[in-house]
Amino acid sequence: xxxxxxxxxQNQHWNRRDFPxxxxxxxxxxxxADSPFEHSQTRRNVRHxxxxxQAKRNAVTAELHEWQALRRAGAAIRAHTLEHxxxxxxxxxxxxxxxxxxxxxxxxxxxxRRLVLEILAPHAPREVIKVKTMTSEEIGLNAxxxxxxxxxxxxxxxxxIVQLGHDRPSHFVxxxxxxxxxxxxxxxxxxxxxxxxxxxPDDLVxxxxxxxxxxxxxxxxxxxxANFLLADTGGVCIVESEGNxxxxxxxxxxxxSIVGIEKVLPRFQDLEVFLQTLPRSATGERMNPxxxxxxxxxxxxxxxxxxxxxxxxxxxxxxADEESRQTLRCIRCAACLNACxxxxxxxxxxxxxxxxxxxxxxxxxxxxxxxAAQSLPYASSLCGACYEVCPVEINIPEVLIHLRSQVVxxxxxxxxxxxxxxxxxxxxxxxxxxxxxxxxxxVHLAQRLQSALVSRNGFIEWLPGPLxxxxxxxxxxxxxxxxxxxxxxxxxxxxxxxxxxxxxxxESSTEQRHD
Amino acid sequence: xxxxxxITCYNDALFPQTGKAVVRVLERLxxxxxxxxxxxxxxxxxxxxxxxxxxLPILRHFVHVxxxxxxxxxxxxxxxxxxxxxxTKAAQMDNDPALAREVELxxxxxxxxxxxxxxxxxxxxxxxxxxxxxxxxxxxxxARSLHLDEIPLHLLRRVxxxxxxxxxxxxxxxxxxxxxxxxxxxxxxxxxxxxxxxVLNSGTEVLTAVDNSCLMHIHGSLHRQRTHxxxxxxxxxxxxSEDESALAADQHFTFASSELPR
Numbered sequence: 001x002x003x004x005x006x007x008x009x010q011n012q013h014w015n016r017r018d019f020p021x022x023x024x025x026x027x028x029x030x031x032x033a034d035s036p037f038e039h040s041q042t043r044r045n046v047r048h049x050x051x052x053x054q055a056k057r058n059a060v061t062a063e064l065h066e067w068q069a070l071r072r073a074g075a076a077i078r079a080h081t082l083e084h085x086x087x088x089x090x091x092x093x094x095x096x097x098x099x100x101x102x103x104x105x106x107x108x109x110x111x112x113r114r115l116v117l118e119i120l121a122p123h124a125p126r127e128v129i130k131v132k133t134m135t136s137e138e139i140g141l142n143a144x145x146x147x148x149x150x151x152x153x154x155x156x157x158x159x160x161i162v163q164l165g166h167d168r169p170s171h172f173v174x175x176x177x178x179x180x181x182x183x184x185x186x187x188x189x190x191x192x193x194x195x196x197x198x199x200x201p202d203d204l205v206x207x208x209x210x211x212x213x214x215x216x217x218x219x220x221x222x223x224x225x226a227n228f229l230l231a232d233t234g235g236v237c238i239v240e241s242e243g244n245x246x247x248x249x250x251x252x253x254x255x256x257s258i259v260g261i262e263k264v265l266p267r268f269q270d271l272e273v274f275l276q277t278l279p280r281s282a283t284g285e286r287m288n289p290x291x292x293x294x295x296x297x298x299x300x301x302x303x304x305x306x307x308x309x310x311x312x313x314x315x316x317x318x319x320a321d322e323e324s325r326q327t328l329r330c331i332r333c334a335a336c337l338n339a340c341x342x343x344x345x346x347x348x349x350x351x352x353x354x355x356x357x358x359x360x361x362x363x364x365x366x367x368x369x370x371x372a373a374q375s376l377p378y379a380s381s382l383c384g385a386c387y388e389v390c391p392v393e394i395n396i397p398e399v400l401i402h403l404r405s406q407v408v409x410x411x412x413x414x415x416x417x418x419x420x421x422x423x424x425x426x427x428x429x430x431x432x433x434x435x436x437x438x439x440x441x442x443v444h445l446a447q448r449l450q451s452a453l454v455s456r457n458g459f460i461e462w463l464p465g466p467l468x469x470x471x472x473x474x475x476x477x478x479x480x481x482x483x484x485x486x487x488x489x490x491x492x493x494x495x496x497x498x499x500x501x502x503x504x505x506x507e508s509s510t511e512q513r514h515d
Numbered sequence: 516x517x518x519x520x521x522i523t524c525y526n527d528a529l530f531p532q533t534g535k536a537v538v539r540v541l542e543r544l545x546x547x548x549x550x551x552x553x554x555x556x557x558x559x560x561x562x563x564x565x566x567x568x569x570x571l572p573i574l575r576h577f578v579h580v581x582x583x584x585x586x587x588x589x590x591x592x593x594x595x596x597x598x599x600x601x602x603t604k605a606a607q608m609d610n611d612p613a614l615a616r617e618v619e620l621x622x623x624x625x626x627x628x629x630x631x632x633x634x635x636x637x638x639x640x641x642x643x644x645x646x647x648x649x650x651x652x653x654x655x656x657x658a659r660s661l662h663l664d665e666i667p668l669h670l671l672r673r674v675x676x677x678x679x680x681x682x683x684x685x686x687x688x689x690x691x692x693x694x695x696x697x698x699x700x701x702x703x704x705x706x707x708x709x710x711x712x713x714v715l716n717s718g719t720e721v722l723t724a725v726d727n728s729c730l731m732h733i734h735g736s737l738h739r740q741r742t743h744x745x746x747x748x749x750x751x752x753x754x755x756s757e758d759e760s761a762l763a764a765d766q767h768f769t770f771a772s773s774e775l776p777r
Contacts, residue, residue, distance in 0.1 A: 019699065020698060020699050020700075020701065020702075023699060023701055023702045024701040027701050027702070027705050028701075341687050341688045341690070341706050341709075342699075342702055342706070344706075344709075345702050345705040345706055345709075346702060377565070378694075378695065378698050378699065379699065379702075380692070380695065381655070381688050381690060381691065381692025381693075381695045381703070381706070382563055382655075382692055382693075382695070383655035383659070383687075383688035383692065384655055384656075384659035384660060385655075385659070385686075385687075385688070387659070388659055398600075401562065401563060401565065401567075401601075403565075404563075404564060404565025405565040405566070405567045405568075406565075407565055408564075408565040408566055408567075426561060426564065426566045426569060427569065429560070429561070430561055430566065430569035430570070430572070430573060433524060433555050433556040433558070433561075433573045434555065434572040434573045434575075434576050435555070435576075436552065436553040436554065436555055436576070436580075439524065439555045439556070443527070443528045446528070459738060461739075466697055467697060469696070469697045469698075469700025469701075469703075470696060470697055470700065470735070472700060472704065473700075473704040473707065473708075473735075473736060473739065474696075474704070474707070474732065474735030474736050474739055475735050475738040475739045476731070476735060477529060477731065477734075479528055479529060480529070480531055482531060483527050483528050483531055484522050484526065484527045484530075484531035484534035484535070485522070485527055485550070485552055487531055487534075487535065488534075488550045488552070489552065492550070493552075
């Protein structure tokens with residue numbers, strides 16, 4: 001079956017919903033019962049799950065007195081690596097190859113998919129097992145495999161739930177976080193033909209284990225991502241919680257790992273930092289239950305073929321931009337999703353992107369060279385909760401603003417954009433706000449003109465056009481008859497220590513330069 | 516001390532009571548307050564919406580107006596955050612070393628109102644009296660950018676008669692976010708609904724903060740739903756004093772009905 005979109009592919013036709021529209025639909029998905037505060041089932045699931053993970057994360061980071069030092073160290077290591085990425089990638093390739101693995105370079109999603117198919121061809125598998133991998137989502141691998149008659153089987157419990165439900169992941173650490181236990185039961189009962197299944201966690205896990213165990217033992221090829229590549233040892237590192245990863249890394253004959261080029265670390269020793277910060281940030285655990293590092297192909301143990309596909313797919317241009325390069329420090333812990341008040345409301349699907357939440361809002365548009373997902377940099381109130389929890393100190397609000405400025409510049413470069421309502425409004429506001437006479441004059445005018453909008457209770461309850469977004473749920477206070485500056489002028493200016501003429505008027509110098 | 520008030524553009528037009536309260540508190544503490552009428556705006560709205568180029572003349576204007584001010588007080592944490600987090604970068608962006616130098620000299624003299632009282636003037640008890648239940652909303656910029664931490668709470672705890680009630684999930688954004696409230700009105704409203712539920716559950720009579728922008732947003736919903744919870748800037752609470760049982764006739768509260776101060 002052909003899919004209409006190939007996620008991650010450059011120059012694709014991007015006909016996805018903008019964030020405000022997707023979010024509106026997510027919020028209205030299951031209309032609230034009778035109270036304006038009542039959440040729908042999906043929103044309740046997302047809120048509950050993120051609250052639980054966030055509380056655990058807060059507890060296990062607070063217990064480390066050196067937590068802030070670990071964040072700084074993590075940021076420094078990742079920043080250093082990105083500065084010298086070419087060096088460390090070549091070092092990784094040399095060491096990984098020396099140990100018997102094979103490294104492939106993929107400049108984009110299409111090349112990565114082609115490489116996977118070429119590696120698979122001699123083995124002609126009917127099925128492949130998969131460890132949860134975001135790069136695979138990014139290149140649309142599952143759809144591609146199905147098109148070629150190969151059935152991908154997700155072995156991460158949450159990914160399995162999403163796959164069986166023909167759903168999309170809503171969170172890149174906990175992909176099924178939007179689905180409740182009862183909904184999982186119904187799904188498993190149908191897909192695994194077990195009508196008497198209960199919704200107890202034990203029963204659900206047992207059902208999944210029974211289904212997956214047979215796949216682990218019979219499927220010859222596994223596809224994974226990786227959390228880290230280690231340049232000095234040529235090692236590949238995956239951390240996970242369920243043991244499905246360990247199965248996939250050891251039982252099949254062939255292992256293909258698709259890894260973003262930014263995932264390399266200079267030294268094995270650097271794991272000292274990240275194996276502390278990643279699990280604490282991602283799942284609120286002190287350590288991941290399974291930490292696997294493999295390198296090469298020792299005889300008689302594990303897969304006979306090891307392939308690493310190094311995926312660029314839009315990363316190089318991000319690396320070239322000094323302002324937003326920090327985006328690539330990300331270690332995919334998803335702490336920013338769990339902390340984000342926007343994500344709490346919408347869940348992940350509204351981002352229409354493999355990477356949801358605050359990191360998705362900066363990563364996705366950049367992976368498409370700012371030619372798609374332009375509403376995502378605005379999908380944030382800039383509250384800063386994401387930056388506060390980020391274990392590699394990515395200043396997400398700063399990058400969001402940087403990307404917003406790129407969106408604005410693109411809009412201003414077209415006639416429709418520069419004549420658009422937003423641009424005209426912002427230009428007018430800037431014209432008023434940079435001048436000490438225009439702004440008070442505009443306030444006086446607004447004080448006179450507002451009367452048509454002000455209700456008898458002294459508030460504005462309806463506004464036209466885009467401003468109606470405010471008054472749909474909120475009243476707005478009317479402008480008082482006298483501004484502060486007028487009050488000061490009326491009551492103080494005569495005997496004030498700083499009357500209007502008491503300091504140099506900077507108008508002339510400012511305006512000369514910018515008008 | 517001679518203090519120069521930057522009222523901020525939206526406080527000037529929408530919330531003059533807050534400015535009057537700041538003047539009242541500072542003068543009561545024996546300081547001299549000046550107001551430079553040439554002032555306009557800090558440039559935050561344009562900067563945060565991505566109109567960086569457009570914000571440059573605005574922030575340049577601010578820097579020039581206040582270049583020779585001794586100490587600048589701002590009753591809005593998000594405007595101070597705009598200056599501290601972005602002015603240096605803005606000056607670099609504009610390739611203007613002179614502006615960068617002026618910014619560098621100016622920033623250490625800019626204080627958010629509660630920060631000025633506690634960190635600079637070393638005052639916690641400003642002689643205020645306010646006999647109401649009050650909940651404090653730590654706005655995002657005050658908490659995560661300026662790191663005001665307990666500063667506003669220290670001030671509130673020293674207000675006579677004030678009953679400080681805890682607010683659940685207080686650190687969570689109210690959903691305002693400047694133009695976010697318009698561009699993403701549905702998500703913003705959903706975030707606001709969560710915040711308002713916490714405010715109502717707290718049983719408070721008054722919600723306070725150091726940013727009128729957040730208060731305007733939260734009160735917008737409280738008012739729409741015809742609740743009786745008021746939103747009052749911290750300065751207005753601190754301005755209510757022992758000997759002045761009610762504010763002067765022209766100084767009713769920003770969001771409150773006339774019966775509130777007592």
